[in-house]
Amino acid sequence: MTKKAKMIVDKDFTIGEVDSRLYGSFIEHLGRAVYGGIYEPEHPQADEQGFRTDVLELVKGLQVPIVRYPGGNFVSGYNWEDGVGPIEQRKKRLELAWRTVEPNLVGLNEFMDWCRKANTEAMMAVNLGTRGPDQARELVEYSNHKSGSYWSDLRIQHGYKDPHNIKTWCLGNEMDGPWQIGSKTAAEYGRIACETAKVMKWVDPSIELVACGSSGLGMATFPEWEATVLEHTYDHVEYISLHQYYGNRDNDSANFLAQSMGMDKFIHTVVSTCDYIQAKKRGKKKIHLSFDEWNVWYHSNDADRKIEPWSIAPPQLEDIYNHEDALLVGCMLISMLKRADRVKMACMAQLVNVIAPIMTVNGGAAWKQTIYYPYMHTSVFGRGTVLVPLIQSPKYDAKDYTDVSYLEAVAVHNEEKSEVTIFAVNRHLEEALPLELDLRSFGASRIIEHIVLESDDLKAANTADAPDNVKPHHGGSAAVTDSGQVQATLSKASWNVIRLKLV
Structure with missing residues (x-):
């Protein structure tokens, strides 16, 4: 590739402030996310409550601001009362969403304890599949009301004198999906979501609510579903949800790395x-x-198709991520940052073991998957104001997308720290991409570091035996020229973080 790429950013041309909750994640009672993931009492590094401290340290490294819980498809058949009170009295239940047995050893209160240890907040989902407004208002009362009522006093009886003060709530999960327990039409869901939202906010007016959007871009009812649901819920909710997953089933890496353009749309x-x-x-x-x-x-x-049903915490959805997966995750993070004016919350699904940046062995090691790194970099360095990225780049055509820019990038200005951070992916699978950064109105700057995640093997992955097979280095080439511009060479198929100190 002979052409270079150019990116111009100006401090006065802004998209929006990054809400820290953009870097949220997700723990569902699914597979080994809870049991064998965050919770394993028999593990040598378990704390007094049974939470794995090695996993907690990896979670803290991501600086996760909020974690969605307890589902997911799981929540549409979940009775939250099964997970509170004395553990020895809790019932085992058949869990129909993932065809397992739920032992209810971890529930609301234990999860809130884990959140405090992980320095994160909870995004709680209510069951609008088999249940409705009554159970949702009772859950808010149990969680957030101080005392003097049946449910708040029951929480105190369970050993939690202070309310949990959960401020972000999801009104069900993927209710348009035929796979969902209690799935509904848009009108059916819009009505129950409206009535549920009303009573939840009557219990605690300070909470924020998320209505279910479409389960994915390919749903036949998209985007009519969103319009109908919001017709009913507009006055009562602050957010509507989006869900999307991508894969490289055809082993077409160039097309795979372009899929974040679908996310943009x-x-x-x-x-x-x-x-x-x-x-x-x-x-x-x-x-x-x-x-x-x-x-x-x-x-x-x-x-997953070979797993026998009705066991406890089988190894479900345990994707082992490779280098190209990390590149697409980086592109998806950039897509959300480019709409930071409207995308205020997001949850990488999920956090541990289940399609996750962190993997564990029961009784053994925990390690970082390849996708851990772009997630960590954006969470740690991507706080501030997102700037409009004016990009000139060579392009290519893929199977499903045309005019795909080899350079996918965005800039975040942290005024408090006097820093600008560029997040950039070179989608070219064979050649490096020369990049010129024009910072215009920022004045003089110096390079703090240029972090690079690269590999000669797109399919390279990290494992328990080789946890550092794919990891970033700090040897990127970014430099400030005499004219004040920044020049760098982005390695083929690479994720890059260029951090600049304004001087």
């Missing part, structure tokens, strides 16, 4: 639908987006 369409309903209702409130399930997911599909 998905976000744009949902934003447009939200704004249409706002205009139709003559409303003043903008509905924001919660991209509360997103990731690469396809590696484990064949293995």
Whole structure:
């Protein structure tokens, strides 16, 4: 490739402030996410409550601000009362969403204890599959009301004097999906979501609510579903959800790395639908987006079909991620940052073992998957104001996408720290990409570091035996020229973090 790429950013041309909850994640009672993931009492590094401290340290490294819980498909058949009170009195239940047995050793209170240890907040989901407004308001009362009522006093009886003060709640999960327990039409869901939202906020007016959007870009009812749901819920919710997963089933890496363009389109369409309903209702409130399930997911599909039903915590959805997966995850993070004006929350699905950046062996090691690194870099360094990226780059055509830019990039300005961070992916699978960064109005700067995640093998992965097979280095080539511009060479098929100190 002879052409170079150029990126211009100006401090006055902004997209929006990054809400820290953009870097959220997800723990569902699915596979080994809970049992064998965050919780394993027999593990040599378990704490007094049974939580794995080695996993906690890896979670803390991601600086995860919020974690969605307890599902997912699981929540649509879940009775939250099964997971509170004395553990020895809790019932084992058949869990129909994933065809396992749920022992209920971990429930609401234990999860909130884990959140405090992990320095994160909870995004709690309520069951609108088999249940409705009554159980949802009782759950809010149990969680958030101080004392003096049946459910709040029951929480105190269970050993939690202070309320949990959970501020972010999901009104069900993927209710448009025929696989969902208690799935509904858009009108059916819109009505129950509206009534549930009303009583939840009557119990605690300070909470924020997420209505279910479409389960994915390919749903036949998208985006009519969003419009109908918001017709019912606009006055009562702050967010609508988006879910999307991608895979490289055809082993077409160039097309795979272009799939974040579908995410761009998905976000744009949902934003447009939200704004249409706002205009139709003559409303003043903008509905924001919660991209509360997103990731690469396809590696484990064949293995999952072979799992026998009705066991406890089988190894479900355990994708082993490779280098190209990390590149697409980086592109997806960039896509969300480019709409930071409207995408205010997001949850990588999930956090441990189940399509996750962190993997464990029961009784053994925990390690970082390849996708851990772009997630960590954006969470740690991507706080501040997102700037409009003006990009000139050579392009290519893929099977499903045309005019795919080899350079996918965005810049975040942290005014408090006087830093600008560039997140960039070179999608070219064979050649390096020369990059020129024009910072225009920022004045003088110096390079703090240029982090690079690269590999000669797109399929290279990390394992318990080789946990550092794919990991970033700090030897990138970014440098400030005499004219004040920044020049760098982005290695083929690489994820890059260029950190600049404004001087």
